[in-house]
Amino acid sequence: MIPYIFAAPSIIYISAVQICPIGTFYGDAVYKYDAPRQGRLFAGHPGRIVLNPGMNFETALRDLDGFERLWVIFQFHENAGWRPTTRPPVPPKGKDRVGTFASRSPYRPNPIGLSCVRLLKVEGLTLYVDEADLLNGTPVLDIKPYIPMADAFPDAKAGWVEDQERDLWNIETTPDFDERIQWLRENSPFDILSFVEIQLTRGPFDDTRRRLEIDETAKTGVLAYRTFRVDFSYDELSRKIVLTSLRSGYTPEELYSPEDKYGDKKIHNEFIEKFR
Template identity: 75%
Template sequence: MQVSPIGTFFGDAVYKYEAPRQGRLFAGHPGRIELNAGQNFEMALRDLDGFERIWVIFQFHENVGWRPTTRPPVPPKGKDRVGTFASRSPYRPNPIGLSCVRLLKIDGLTLYVDEADLLNGTPVLDIKPYIPMADAFPDAKAGWVEEQEGDLWTVLADAPFDAQNRWIAERSDFDLESFARVQLSRGNFSKGVFDSTRRRLTVDESAHTGVLAYRTFRIHFTYDDTARVVCLQRVSSGYTAEELQEGTEDKYGDKQLHRDFITLPDFRR
């Protein structure tokens, strides 16, 4: 069997921990699919613009190997792992993914989408229209998913965080608020449900505070177990003063952004 990509997905999620587990739960994760030229895909796209959603079949291009079981981000009660075929784990015998995204518009060979859970550079294998009459079964049983611990949390943002986030967004392609909402809106902090390998998260349970790493920035927040509310408070640089000295290695090409950020009176770490 030979399978060739028909195009590539481009979006803001570069690292695995930046992509939401289920895209439709988190609007505000847009991207675009650029189809390959010279293969008559313009004709293949005909009549697709009348659909609100599309299925995107893609390759988990950054994964190697597979695992027979997996630990869900929010596991079922009394279980730590479930079988891979009973999960949406990206580590599968054949690294094929399926995502239902919102189609915003089509411009030539480019499809603009939202609610995407794909990484930047993901090879797209096929596109199919989502048809509610055939694809939606709202009364179908969902197995262990119905027994998951943890509900959606409300994520709010204080004024200092808003100001810092806007300043960073105007000078880079970083979207700290959208990332924080995706990573912090589901789970139970006190029970350690969050997968720290994906979220790069540290929590002080006694103080009900936490720090979430987003690339080279750090998002500081508080949380309320009872109300299930997370409040984004401020942003700090992940670099030390020594690391930000002129002439030091700039692996990610963003140190000047951080130097400017920490010199602003209201944005000091």
């Protein structure tokens, strides 16, 4: 019989063997679109792994602080079900979808992920990391050191990835956008600029993205981040995107309503008052 994995809130059962998470990852990425597709491509996505107490993990962490990178094995706790094929963010030429086992898709038969993060420091049972592509609250199943001598194969063939169309864009900002994003960074937990870089740097006009509206005639677009909206212009010839402004996604009527589903109307009203 082939073992089948199914998830419970705190334990994963594999036939008669049980796997218990050893800890939890905490970071700013709450929604799937907050996390970079590959953490290494976007530095500035820090977080921390807090290991469970009472398991003698303090001893297990001994000698780890000499490593620069770690393999983190984790559970895709927000996913349900799997798909035999997936559409890559940057598809290869002549293909729209590839097989799941030939991809890094999170929608897998067993909800297990693997990420190589940069270790910043270890304090007690807490590991501070960067370049993480995990969501806040992700159960961590295991940690292993990254060993370049054994883990790096820079000359290895990469299959269809070598045939990807490299749709890379440069991101620039205007003074107005800079002022608004700086105010929001200082007065809220939202990391909008990082989100924009994730969404627009590689293949920005992927038609599977639901948070993007494009006006091909005016060469402008609007990217939605939760209840905020980022306005931008773009030039296809130079592969350049200019972030022109940041604004609230609420209408005046919605802000006037006492309902506050996301608990963020206060910051929106202050933002609008600041930049009216």
